[in-house]
Amino acid sequence: MEKIWLTNKITGVLKQRDPVFRRVVVTEILSIINDMKRRFSRGANRAEALHKVQDEKTTEAITKHLMVLSCKAGCNNCCHQPVILSNDEMDLIESKVDLSTLDKIKMEKQRDFTEDDWKHRPKSETACVFLKDNACSIYDVRPATCRACVYTGDPEHCLPSVGKSSILLEAEVVASATNNISEPDLIPVKILKRLMSKAESL
Numbered sequence: 507m508e509k510i511w512l513t514n515k516i517t518g519v520l521k522q523r524d525p526v527f528r529r530v531v532v533t534e535i536l537s538i539i540n541d542m543k544r545r546f547s548r549g550a551n552r553a554e555a556l557h558k559v560q561d562e563k564t565t566e567a568i569t570k571h572l573m574v575l576s577c578k579a580g581c582n583n584c585c586h587q588p589v590i591l592s593n594d595e596m597d598l599i600e601s602k603v604d605l606s607t608l609d610k611i612k613m614e615k616q617r618d619f620t621e622d623d624w625k626h627r628p629k630s631e632t633a634c635v636f637l638k639d640n641a642c643s644i645y646d647v648r649p650a651t652c653r654a655c656v657y658t659g660d661p662e663h664c665l666p667s668v669g670k671s672s673i674l675l676e677a678e679v680v681a682s683a684t685n686n687i688s689e690p691d692l693i694p695v696k697i698l699k700r701l702m703s704k705a706e707s708l
């Protein structure tokens with residue numbers, strides 16, 4: 507079977523399931539990737555299309571599973587962990603945000619964080635560079651990995667030091683497809699690389 511990039515949560519689920527289930531999930535991811543590649547060239551439009559598919563599938567699944575989410579405005583423990591972003595999503599965010607205004611010192615620190623750093627450093631240091639006044643400042647264009655973060659339990663479980671938050675497979679499938687399409691990397695790494703390549707092209 508073709509080797510593809512999977513979110514950590516899907517990887518964890520697939521390890522516990524049989525080969526038939528694994529094949530179904532991977533086939534679904536490949537089908538989304540192929541459809542998107544056929545319909546769009548690389549860039550912000552493709553990221554937007556994937557986010558739309560993901561939001562629709564997430565809403566459908568929440569309704570189907572009768573989930574009552576704990577997620578609400580101001581709840582942001584899930585914004586203190588390493589988050590993956592694709593190139594297409596980088597293009598989309600860059601079309602809305604001046605990257606040079608972001609906290610470069612914080613991103614340089616986060617770029618070198620170990621798993622332990624993410625779990626144990628103060629929240630001020632692990633907060634995503636887009637988290638402003640306890641809310642996502644790029645909510646409409648936030649990455650697929652963030653869109654997949656939904657939880658029905660205690661929000662404290664969503665901190666990396668606890669790491670118990672649940673998985674919504676339907677949302678993780680699209681997040682995996684999004685990142686397979688265009689070079690996934692951590693938010694601070696991706697932004698610092700983009701800033702560097704812009705500086706070099708001046």
Ligand code: SF4
Pocket residue numbers: 576577578581582583584585655656657658660661664671
């Ligand atoms: S995923 Fe967890 S921390 Fe994030 S908004 Fe939902 S309940 Fe809150």
Ligand code: SF4
Pocket residue numbers: 584585586589634635636637638641642643644645648649652
């Ligand atoms: S992009 Fe937004 S939702 Fe995602 S981690 Fe950063 S602040 Fe949170």
